[in-house]
Amino acid sequence: MSEGTLEEFDVGEEDLFVIGDAQQYLFFKAGGDIYAFDVTHVNEMIEYQKVTRVPMMQSYIKGVTNVRGSIVTVIDLLERFELGSTQIGAKTSMIIIKNIALIIDEVHDVNSIVDEDIKESLEFGFKIEQRFIRHMAKYHDSYIAILNCEEIFKLDEIAKLKEL
Amino acid sequence: MEEELEIFLEDCDDQLQFMENALVEMQNGIIDEEAIGAIFRAVHTIKGSAGMFGFDDIVAFTHTGENLFDLIRQGKVEVNKEMIDLFLRCKDYAEKLVQAAVNSEELDEEQKRIGEELTNKLIAYIEGKPQESAVEVLKDETLDESEQKWHISLRFHQEFFTTGMSINSIFNFFNKMGKVLLKHPITYNIPPLEELNPIHPYIGFEILFSGKTTKEELEDVFEFVADDVDLIIFDVSEKGAYESLVVQRGEALLQKELIAASFASQEMFSETFLKDVSSEESEAEEKKELKKEIIAPQESLEKQEEAKKSESKKKSSTTLRVDSHKIDLLINYMSEIVITNSKILSLVERENEESEESSELEEAAYSMKELLEYVRDGIMDMRMIQVGDSFNKFRRIVIDTAKKIGKDVEFVISGGETELDKSVVERISDPLIHMLRNSIDHGIELPEERVAKGKRAKGRVDLRAYPDAGSIVIEIEDDGGGLDKERILAKAIENGVVKPSDKLSDEEIYKLIFAAGLSTADKVSDISGRGVGMDVVKRNIEDLRGSVDITSTYGVGSKITIRLPLTLAIIDGFLVQVGLTKYIIPLENIKECIELTKEEEAQMGTNEFINLRGEMLPLLNIRDVLHEEESISNRKNIVIVYFGNKYVGLIVDELLGEYQTVIKSLGEVFVNLPGISGGSILGSGEIALIFDVPRLIELKNRVGSVK
Numbered sequence: 001m002s003e004g005t006l007e008e009f010d011v012g013e014e015d016l017f018v019i020g021d022a023q024q025y026l027f028f029k030a031g032g033d034i035y036a037f038d039v040t041h042v043n044e045m046i047e048y049q050k051v052t053r054v055p056m057m058q059s060y061i062k063g064v065t066n067v068r069g070s071i072v073t074v075i076d077l078l079e080r081f082e083l084g085s086t087q088i089g090a091k092t093s094m095i096i097i098k099n100i101a102l103i104i105d106e107v108h109d110v111n112s113i114v115d116e117d118i119k120e121s122l123e124f125g126f127k128i129e130q131r132f133i134r135h136m137a138k139y140h141d142s143y144i145a146i147l148n149c150e151e152i153f154k155l156d157e158i159a160k161l162k163e164l
Numbered sequence: 165m166e167e168e169l170e171i172f173l174e175d176c177d178d179q180l181q182f183m184e185n186a187l188v189e190m191q192n193g194i195i196d197e198e199a200i201g202a203i204f205r206a207v208h209t210i211k212g213s214a215g216m217f218g219f220d221d222i223v224a225f226t227h228t229g230e231n232l233f234d235l236i237r238q239g240k241v242e243v244n245k246e247m248i249d250l251f252l253r254c255k256d257y258a259e260k261l262v263q264a265a266v267n268s269e270e271l272d273e274e275q276k277r278i279g280e281e282l283t284n285k286l287i288a289y290i291e292g293k294p295q296e297s298a299v300e301v302l303k304d305e306t307l308d309e310s311e312q313k314w315h316i317s318l319r320f321h322q323e324f325f326t327t328g329m330s331i332n333s334i335f336n337f338f339n340k341m342g343k344v345l346l347k348h349p350i351t352y353n354i355p356p357l358e359e360l361n362p363i364h365p366y367i368g369f370e371i372l373f374s375g376k377t378t379k380e381e382l383e384d385v386f387e388f389v390a391d392d393v394d395l396i397i398f399d400v401s402e403k404g405a406y407e408s409l410v411v412q413r414g415e416a417l418l419q420k421e422l423i424a425a426s427f428a429s430q431e432m433f434s435e436t437f438l439k440d441v442s443s444e445e446s447e448a449e450e451k452k453e454l455k456k457e458i459i460a461p462q463e464s465l466e467k468q469e470e471a472k473k474s475e476s477k478k479k480s481s482t483t484l485r486v487d488s489h490k491i492d493l494l495i496n497y498m499s500e501i502v503i504t505n506s507k508i509l510s511l512v513e514r515e516n517e518e519s520e521e522s523s524e525l526e527e528a529a530y531s532m533k534e535l536l537e538y539v540r541d542g543i544m545d546m547r548m549i550q551v552g553d554s555f556n557k558f559r560r561i562v563i564d565t566a567k568k569i570g571k572d573v574e575f576v577i578s579g580g581e582t583e584l585d586k587s588v589v590e591r592i593s594d595p596l597i598h599m600l601r602n603s604i605d606h607g608i609e610l611p612e613e614r615v616a617k618g619k620r621a622k623g624r625v626d627l628r629a630y631p632d633a634g635s636i637v638i639e640i641e642d643d644g645g646g647l648d649k650e651r652i653l654a655k656a657i658e659n660g661v662v663k664p665s666d667k668l669s670d671e672e673i674y675k676l677i678f679a680a681g682l683s684t685a686d687k688v689s690d691i692s693g694r695g696v697g698m699d700v701v702k703r704n705i706e707d708l709r710g711s712v713d714i715t716s717t718y719g720v721g722s723k724i725t726i727r728l729p730l731t732l733a734i735i736d737g738f739l740v741q742v743g744l745t746k747y748i749i750p751l752e753n754i755k756e757c758i759e760l761t762k763e764e765e766a767q768m769g770t771n772e773f774i775n776l777r778g779e780m781l782p783l784l785n786i787r788d789v790l791h792e793e794e795s796i797s798n799r800k801n802i803v804i805v806y807f808g809n810k811y812v813g814l815i816v817d818e819l820l821g822e823y824q825t826v827i828k829s830l831g832e833v834f835v836n837l838p839g840i841s842g843g844s845i846l847g848s849g850e851i852a853l854i855f856d857v858p859r860l861i862e863l864k865n866r867v868g869s870v871k
Binding site for chain 2: 050052053054055056057061064065066069070071072073099100155158159160161
């Protein structure tokens with residue numbers, strides 16, 4: 001973060017993400033639904049770019065791509081949730097978390113949710129597996145899932161090879 | 165840890181290693197001057213550097229050891245087997261002392277007790293030397309036992325302070341070795357303030373010292389700064405010594421100072437002397453030469469020796485100790501440069517596609533490429549070290565292990581000069597130790613057993629290294645009992661590693677020893693046999709992009725063969741296209757490329773081999789194995805790769821040419837992926853996958869056996 005931005009907002013670095021009791025979230029669309037990630041987990045967002053397929057991996061592992069000289073693993077989030085695969089279009093984006101790029105339909109916005117609007121996730125009833133959901137949150141009068149990165153990127157699961 | 169301490173630790177480690185190597189050689193019966201000298205120097209160096217840091221424990225302990233070795237060197241004490249064992253224990257203790265000192269910890273009581281015991285034993289050897297030689301000692305000019313007065317005249321070179329040595333620590337040394345009777349600073353060389361450079365030492369010292377030391381020991385205080393000081397040491401009882409000093413120094417005011425500070429009296433200088441010094445310079449020069457020869461012929465001899473010493477020092481100073489991180493950083497930059505340069509080359513080529521003649525730009529780009537290759541090779545070469553040093557460390561482990569379990573083993577190292585990337589050498593060390601221990605523990609039989617089998621009582625373990633086909637091969641071979649196929653298989657079935665119904669080849673059975681949880685040793689010893697280990701060994705080697713194989717003949721011995729890449733960072737590769745993906749095949753694995761003609765394809769039918777110049781060549785269709793999509797190209801090419809003695813033809817779509825490439829990890833998601841060792845970013849920004857040829861061939865075998 002450059003000094004200029006800090007002066008402009010006249011806030012400390014931490015305050016940029018946490019204002020009062022509200023945490024900032026990245027909202028995005030995948031398969032027609034809105035999901036969110038805690039913004040502090042997200043490294044960056046980029047437009048969809050060419051992916052090199054890596055053989056023998058699970059189908060949701062799309063391969064690897066080059067993000068400014070680093071090799072980054074590409075996962076189709078929708079396929080990871082077993083909800084079909086993402087159709088690549090003009091708005092398709094990649095959210096980069098740690099060393100993994102998640103393919104999603106569209107980045108929505110970055111916004112805060114106040115603590116009162118965050119609820120425990122339901123045990124069942126939501127279309128994706130409960131373990132992928134960290135919390136449910138009220139967003140524009142509907143409940144959306146705040147996703148759990150650890151489960152989505154669970155290494156011994158995603159590193160498994162497809163049967164030869 | 166502070167940088168200086170780190171250097172100290174590294175230095176001590178090196179010295180202790182030299183010592184151990186020499187001691188192990190002695191154990192093998194090679195007790196010669198060279199080995200003794202090496203140990204003496206090692207002890208001495210450790211003492212010296214420890215002294216600089218004020219680690220008194222180390223100084224005291226090494227001092228005792230040094231004394232004994234000095235006697236051994238002079239032939240006054242003879243080395244025997246017990247002594248070598250004692251020295252090895254001393255070496256271990258010294259290692260602990262160094263560790264403790266560096267981490268500023270105290271040794272525990274047990275360690276302290278060991279230290280005392282070792283010191284006492286050393287002293288016993290020193291005192292137990294034959295009496296008649298003690299007389300000789302006195303006659304000898306060493307004059308070990310009696311106090312002696314020395315005059316030390318000290319001047320510092322301008323760059324002295326850049327050595328990092330402080331003048332104070334020199335005096336500390338003197339105070340430890342004896343008594344400084346007189347100390348007089350020489351200040352007349354200090355220039356006026358406006359000309360003074362504050363980082364130059366203009367001061368000098370004249371010191372009168374008394375102690376039970378020899379001249380050599382005093383000179384050794386300056387060992388680390390020998391090139392940065394001007395040192396004259398002489399016995400004050402020598403006639404005309406002070407006069408000679410003044411002549412040698414050529415400092416007009418020195419005589420007065422010496423008399424004023426009561427080092428010398430006016431009478432010590434001949435009457436004409438003052439005039440000589442101050443008047444005709446040339447005469448003084450002549451006299452200087454003359455005097456030196458007359459007064460101290462012995463000294464001139466020593467001067468020569470000193471000259472020799474400093475020469476050897478210069479030689480050693482041509483090597484440079486560089487922090488390996490600095491080289492890693494260079495390699496990283498180099499990798500980026502290589503990528504960028506590939507990009508430039510492909511741009512240039514695209515630009516010139518139409519024109520027949522190559523442009524100046526193209527020529528420049530190509531010569532740039534060539535130069536970069538030199539630089540790259542140079543940087544890579546910096547990381548290469550000979551495996552010998554690392555191998556020598558195993559000697560002791562082998563001997564100790566064998567001794568512990570009552571086996572007699574001859575350990576033969578060859579190919580120690582083979583060079584390998586430093587990080588590879590470091591990371592291969594533990595697996596090698598493990599396998600060596602296994603060879604001794606499980607391989608080599610007990611002496612009586614061997615004799616009963618009609619073998620030599622002494623077993624033999626070979627550790628070899630040699631380069632082969634772009635990789636480095638390390639072999640561990642023993643002439644022990646060999647692997648018991650039946651027992652391995654039984655154990656593997658018992659542990660559920662394989663099913664009783666599985667049909668395994670000999671090679672596959674031997675490979676089972678690398679499976680987790682399999683130990684065929686009936687007894688678990690504290691050396692090996694817990695069944696953890698060989699799988700870890702295999703994993704470690706594979707992490708280095710290496711492979712491990714084992715062959716064995718029951719009753720005759722076993723041989724473990726490890727193949728390692730020369731380096732981990734960059735490879736020369738050959739770019740091919742299969743379906744939509746680009747792959748890189750390491751050039752070191754490629755024998756040749758041929759076109760798969762329609763006729764050959766037709767001839768093949770459903771078989772997966774072709775007849776290449778009379779030999780059957782098994783083929784691996786990459787598109788099928790890796791489930792790549794159909795490509796636009798209808799031409800098929802075969803890249804013939806080899807690894808060890810296996811040849812396989814890889815069927816690919818397009819050959820795109822040679823490519824120099826930086827290996828990047830694909831990330832931890834792909835750790836289980838066989839046959840692909842990493843990725844590389846091409847000039848276009850696209851990623852190509854790098855084949856791990858040996859694993860790919862294995863994959864072929866696996867897929868083949870499923871069919």
